[in-house]
Amino acid sequence: MTAIPAVTLNNGVTIPQLGLGVFQIPDAETRAAVTTALEAGYRSIDTAAVYGNETGVGRALAASGLPRDELFVTTKLWITDLGRRAARDALRASLDRLGLDRVDLYLIHWPAPATDAYLDAWQGLEDLYAEGLARAIGVSNFLPEHLDRVVALGGTVPAVNQIELHPALQNRETAAAAAARGIATEAWSPLAQGAVLTEAPIVAAARAHGVTPAQVVLRWHLQQGRIVIPKSVTPARIAANLDVFGFDLTAAELTAIDALDRAGRTGPHPATFQG
Template identity: 70%
Template sequence: MTIPTITLNNGLEMPQLGFGVFQVPDAETTAAVTAALEAGYRSIDTAAIYGNESGVGRAIAESGIARDELFVTSKLWIDSLDYDHALRGYEASLQRLGLDRLDLFLIHWPAPASDSYLEAWRALAQLAADGRVGAVGVSNFLPEHLDRLATVSDLVPAINQIELHPALQNRETVAANAARGIVTEAWSPLAQGSVLREEAVVTIAERHGRTPAQVVLRWHLQQGRVVIPKSVTPARIAENLDVFDFELTADELAALDGLERDGRTGPHPSTFNG
């Protein structure tokens, strides 16, 4: 299976569909990532705060897959949002993963009560300039946070990973990303399953002979986003990858666009889970 790629703003190619491991305990992560790699995934998304980078690293080491065939992302947590701690945080993630570099490294959350994320961004820009990471980006950033980054570095984030699914489409942030040449990556692309019972999703799935999850993932992909669905069930892990041999019509895409019911324009710490 060939997974389509998205070209990031520095020219790096990133698989459009990857595998996320949020809330997967470290002891279970190796088996989940192994199942994903065996199914054909080549992009794995983890984070320092998830506490399972070591489990991801074990799966990668045991897979026998060449490192240059994989795309590995991790994220810097808010306890490391200054220049020196950000650099050390990158090295700590590498150590836990057992890797010598990451393909993508993100600031996980802006923690906007302070401006520390600006110092962290300077550090990530330095990692990129030194060729120590494939690309750098952010997660859960609103347009105003993106504007602030431009005051400390000319480097534009390659990715902004945000909560995005049919019920919460974050249109303002998606538009801001596009205007800056930033790829939007959706975490919680299936809304933890809550949108899969929507009548429009079920009807479209029946029409195509697909599952509701496959329909929602296809909706993301056809709009040019990167998605990282999560599961620990091998059959569902494989099912989520089987989305490249059908296409939604313009009317079907519009029906899913019409499911938005949450007026939020950005992430709220009370609901943060990415």
Template identity: 70%
Template sequence: MPQLGFGVFQVPDDETAAAVTAALEAGYRSIDTAAVYGNEAGVGRALAGAGLPREELFVTTKVWNADQGHDATLRAFDASLGRLGLDHVDLYLIHWPAPAQDRYLDTWRALRTLLADGRTRAVGVSNFQPAHLRRLIEDSGVVPAVNQVELHPGLQQRELRAVHAEYGIATEAWSPLAQGALLAEPALAAIARRHGRSPAQVVLRWHLQLGTVVIPKSVTPARIRENLDVFGFALDDAEMAAIAALDRGMRTGPDPDTFV
């Protein structure tokens, strides 16, 4: 799985093909979507038109809360594959634990079936808290490959990342730039000036040096290219510490313990 991928959250379906095409032309090879985004078909159109070998692409999608449960998940997966125009995905995730529904154990059973059948190359979860992860693993004996969660300098998820390290789960960040909410921070601006980079590039570089998988989103070709251009510099220990000091438990999205 590439450490830097391209996300399409909140991109309308009729704009998705152009955005994904621009990303693939820039050099991205990992594309992250979800059934609830309503743009899997747009992703599929871009993939079909790119002419790239399937083995060079890493495609992730997710089962939505309303489709949780064993049989419903299998049906939802078939529908996602149809919209994507693929015969398999590389990673399939449970989008939210939705603990009030208490169906994620049955949903996970369906994902394990899809994995055994070769219809997905890996399975994981999204927005799972430590208690959700431990219950899932204790029940099934199968560790998710990935937990995709909100993670950025304002919400650094240290406890959750420690649980990931304990089990060998890859941490993937959605909203890695906090939807731009932190990019005017003086500490980020100062680091960006020192490196001749943008604050967004500094934050993405911070993620990479933490070992986080990131999937920034943009529909602007210049910004899509800029977000990929983060491998030609490195942050020193003092700069990493300055960014670590920005943690304030700031969520831009729902609370996984209560979201249904």
């Protein structure tokens, strides 16, 4: 089994640096994908209430026979549940679907900043954290101004900010704002849904190291300290996405990939998205 490095979050909890994302995987297919990932050596699974596949994740986890303390499970609070009490009800519903008594990381999925509801929701996550229903709490798709407002509440600093980040959208300002506050950055859509895999620097690095372009991009993330959650339902790709610890990109290769940044967003913009 591949040894996956761990990232220590600001509350001392450790998270595998590479996990499986299950965005857009139908619930009926999720159990098989998660089972394949766990058998390959993954120990971190990232889902969300809005994905509609927490039940499939939970069934795979239960069937795996793996000890609970070897697994790291992330789920997320959807926009319609942004509120202090609503967050409690939402997590309890997620736990029921997952078949768990706690999650390892609970995130506010989007800030939906037309209102300040994400601030009330954050206080709800703090309650859940204090009760032990989540080992760590964080946010997703938060811009620097949203992070500032959460931190200004004077309570718990988010452990993670999960954002769209890949060679075509490097989100440097947001990542830097997170780092300055002790918040780990986790990349969703780390491969830009495949859109960057034909870029010349990535193809050249893949040839030089005898790996795939996707493996090069994941290695680029890992060498810069980010947590990544590539998604796949194909067993060969699930295994290949984990096989990224046997080579290192050179400084020149990292710089060439860094130069691909072009605001190539594939998902909604956090400043305007309201669900």
